[in-house]
Amino acid sequence: MAKLTFKTDNCKGCGLCVDACPKNILQLSPDKINKKGHHPAELTDEAACIGCASCAIMCPDCVIKVER
Amino acid sequence: MVVFDKPHSLNEMSMHYCPGCTHGIIHRLVAEVMDELGIEGRTIGVAPVGCSVMAYNYFNCDMIEAAHGRAPAVATGVKRADPENHVVFTYQGDGDLASIGMAETVHAAARNENITVIFVNNAIYGMTGGQMAPTSLPGQVTQTSPYGRDVNHCGYPIKVCEMLSQLDGPEYLERVTVNSVKAVRNAKKAIKKAFQNQLDGKGFSLVEVVSSCPTNWGLTPQQALKWIDEKMIPYYPLGVYKDRSAGEDK
Numbered sequence: 001m002a003k004l005t006f007k008t009d010n011c012k013g014c015g016l017c018v019d020a021c022p023k024n025i026l027q028l029s030p031d032k033i034n035k036k037g038h039h040p041a042e043l044t045d046e047a048a049c050i051g052c053a054s055c056a057i058m059c060p061d062c063v064i065k066v067e068r
Numbered sequence: 069m070v071v072f073d074k075p076h077s078l079n080e081m082s083m084h085y086c087p088g089c090t091h092g093i094i095h096r097l098v099a100e101v102m103d104e105l106g107i108e109g110r111t112i113g114v115a116p117v118g119c120s121v122m123a124y125n126y127f128n129c130d131m132i133e134a135a136h137g138r139a140p141a142v143a144t145g146v147k148r149a150d151p152e153n154h155v156v157f158t159y160q161g162d163g164d165l166a167s168i169g170m171a172e173t174v175h176a177a178a179r180n181e182n183i184t185v186i187f188v189n190n191a192i193y194g195m196t197g198g199q200m201a202p203t204s205l206p207g208q209v210t211q212t213s214p215y216g217r218d219v220n221h222c223g224y225p226i227k228v229c230e231m232l233s234q235l236d237g238p239e240y241l242e243r244v245t246v247n248s249v250k251a252v253r254n255a256k257k258a259i260k261k262a263f264q265n266q267l268d269g270k271g272f273s274l275v276e277v278v279s280s281c282p283t284n285w286g287l288t289p290q291q292a293l294k295w296i297d298e299k300m301i302p303y304y305p306l307g308v309y310k311d312r313s314a315g316e317d318k
Contacts, residue, residue, distance in 0.1 A: 002071075009082075010082050012086075012087035012088070013087055014087035014088030014282075014289040015088070015288075015289060015290060016088055016289055016290070016293070019290050019293075020248075020249055036082075038087065051071055053071045053072040054249045056071075056072040057072070057093075057249050057252050057253070058093070058248075058249060058252065059092075059093075060083070060085065060088065060089060060090060060091065060092025060093050060096075061082070061083060061092050062073075062074035062075075062078065062092070062096060064072070065070065065072065065073045065074070066070070066071040066072040066073075067069060067070050067071060068069055068071050
């Protein structure tokens with residue numbers, strides 16, 4: 001069971017993780033805004049995550065921690 | 069089990085780069101390599117002038133800020149002061165390395181200085197607002213070439229890896245990119261090799277990372293990564309340009 005932890009306030013909402021996700025289960029939160037004023041990335045379906053870390057590898061700001 | 073976390077060699081500070089800028093990925097790769105080789109405590113980085121001018125804020129190793137373009141010269145001094153103990157890298161953009169610092173770069177390569185150079189090529193001057201760089205592509209629209217780069221007027225872009233590969237000096241030259249997960253993994257391999265070469269005393273290793281600048285290219289981060297594939301890589305082909313120990317020479 002994979003677990004993602006987001007440092008939400010470091011996210012700049014670039015969406016590179018969203019594109020990198022092979023399962024298409026990441027999105028930029030439509031209703032949340034972080035400290036920097038961006039819509040941060042979030043996981044939509046925790047159970048579907050395979051913990052491949054593609055999102056974290058493409059994230060320029062080390063927002064995502066991946067555990068498996 | 070932790071599969072992925074921020075490397076120890078990067079500190080907690082939030083980077084100042086624009087959203088989607090690949091500088092963040094390249095910083096992380098350098099830090100991951102430092103972690104894996106266990107050299108954080110004896111590494112000294114040299115920061116350039118350009119977007120990554122404040123790179124010294126983000127790495128946990130010691131950092132020096134060089135005058136514009138002079139990072140390889142500063143790195144030469146630091147490395148020669150204590151060649152056994154110091155691991156020295158420079159982190160430079162195309163405006164720094166390929167423009168004002170071209171002389172320092174070429175001569176450090178010609179002397180085969182035992183340093184590692186990370187060269188971030190995004191084909192534009194990012195920090196100053198998107199002017200034409202020596203690496204801007206023919207026809208590329210920038211602030212100072214609003215009708216596209218006219219090669220009859222401004223000349224042709226400089227291909228740094230190809231140019232340096234003509235010298236007998238440098239040990240290792242490779243061009244990589246970071247526009248996909250696979251490419252990032254390859255880039256990390258190249259950066260690790262560049263650091264390992266220094267530890268083995270082999271000499272000048274330069275990794276050119278074809279990077280993006282969504283803000284000044286006027287594209288979204290996703291479009292910018294595609295633009296690398298469509299426009300940058302055909303002009304700047306990826307690959308190893310020199311690996312003297314392995315007997316490779318393109």
